[in-house]
Each structure stands twice: as C-alpha cells, then as structure tokens.
Amino acid sequence: MVTAESCFVGALLWQRAGTALVWLDFIEGRDFADPKASAVVQCVRELAGDGVDPDPGAVVALIRSGGSVGTGDRLAALSKFVMDCYTGVPLPSNGRVYLVSVLEESLRRTTSRVGDCLKQAADELDRAELMPVVTDQFRAIAAVRDRLDAASEKVSHV
Numbered sequence: 001m002v003t004a005e006s007c008f009v010g011a012l013l014w015q016r017a018g019t020a021l022v023w024l025d026f027i028e029g030r031d032f033a034d035p036k037a038s039a040v041v042q043c044v045r046e047l048a049g050d051g052v053d054p055d056p057g058a059v060v061a062l063i064r065s066g067g068s069v070g071t072g073d074r075l076a077a078l079s080k081f082v083m084d085c086y087t088g089v090p091l092p093s094n095g096r097v098y099l100v101s102v103l104e105e106s107l108r109r110t111t112s113r114v115g116d117c118l119k120q121a122a123d124e125l126d127r128a129e130l131m132p133v134v135t136d137q138f139r140a141i142a143a144v145r146d147r148l149d150a151a152s153e154k155v156s157h158v
Contacts, residue, residue, distance in 0.1 A: 002088055004101035005037040010089025011098055012041065013056055013082070017048040023099055024048065026151040031106035031144070036081045039063070056086045096154065103148040110144050 008027075012020050024045050029038040043062045044054040052058055060079050089098075114137040121133045 002090070003034075004098050004105060005032055005034050006085045007089050008095060008098035008102050009037050009040050009044075009082075010085035010087075011092045011095030012044050013054055013059065013086045014089070014092035015054065015095065017051050017053050019095075020044055020048040020054050023095055026099060026147050026154070027102065028147075031102055031147075033105065033109060036078055037085075039078065040082055040085070056082045096151070100148065100151050103144065103151055107141070107144045107148055110141055114138070114141055 008023075012023065015023070024041070027041065029042055032038040032041065040059060040063075043059045043066075047054045047058055047062060059082050063078055063082075064075060117137055118134060121130055125133065
C-alpha cells in the first residue's frame with residue numbers, strides 16, 4: 001500500500017546524502033506510524049551523516065551489520081519494506097511534498113495521543129499536578145507543528 005510514509009522513505013532512497021540530510025532536518029523517528037519507516041529513516045540519517053548516499057543496498061547493509069533487527073524473518077521483512085518503498089515511490093523528486101504529508105499525519109496522531117493523555121491526567125491528577133502535564137503535552141504538539149510549518153515553507157519555495 002502506498003502511503004505518505006512509504007513515499008517519503010522511497011524518495012529518500014533515491015537522493016544524494018546532502019539532499020537526504022536537508023529533508024531529515026525536519027523529521028524525527030516518532031513522526032512515523034510504521035516502525036519500519038522509522039528504522040529505515042534512522043539508517044538513512046546515519047548513512048547520509050557519514051556522506052554515503054542512502055541507496056537500498058547501503059541501507060540494508062547497515063541494517064544487517066547493526067544487528068538490531070536480527071536475522072531471518074525480521075531482516076527479510078525490513079529488506080522487503082526498503083525495496084517496496086524504493087520501487088513504489090511515484091516520483092522521488094517529490095520527497096519534500098511527501099515529507100509535509102508525513103508531518104501532517106504526525107501532527108494529527110500527536111494531537112490525538114495528547115488528547116488521550118490529557119483526559120487521563122484530568123481524571124487522575126489534582127490541579128497542581130495537571131498543569132505541568134498540560135504544558136508538556138501542548139509543547140509536544142507545538143514541536144510537530146513548528147517542524148511542519150518549516151517544512152511547508154521550504155516546499156513552497158522550491
């Protein structure tokens with residue numbers, strides 16, 4: 001299934017290290033709903049940071065050498081995900097557009113999670129304990145919003 005996340009990951013895999021790093025300045029691992037996307041983006045970040053273009057072979061080699069996913073089925077699933085993203089991205093040069101979509105989805109998920117957290121806190125905490133939780137949770141939303149705004153601004157000037 002083609003999603004904003006898979007398109008963004010696929011677009012990253014077609015980029016030079018410098019371009020990948022520019023795009024990655026706006027995104028964090030927790031912006032992804034799919035843990036596979038988060039893991040691949042972390043590998044891309046590491047490779048690009050070392051000046052290595054993040055093609056699928058380099059990403060899978062880093063995943064394999066890191067040993068964090070083990071071998072066998074988990075490694076095969078992550079390798080398949082990498083190749084599916086690489087071959088399934090409609091237009092790799094639209095990576096910035098996919099980036100904005102990932103951040104928009106992250107903002108919605110973060111807002112929903114914060115709502116759940118605040119409801120629980122409102123039910124369980126007294127006012128003195130509640131206010132710091134409220135402040136921290138709104139900062140979490142604002143952080144995603146700020147990265148989304150910055151990425152959107154960058155996309156509009158391309």
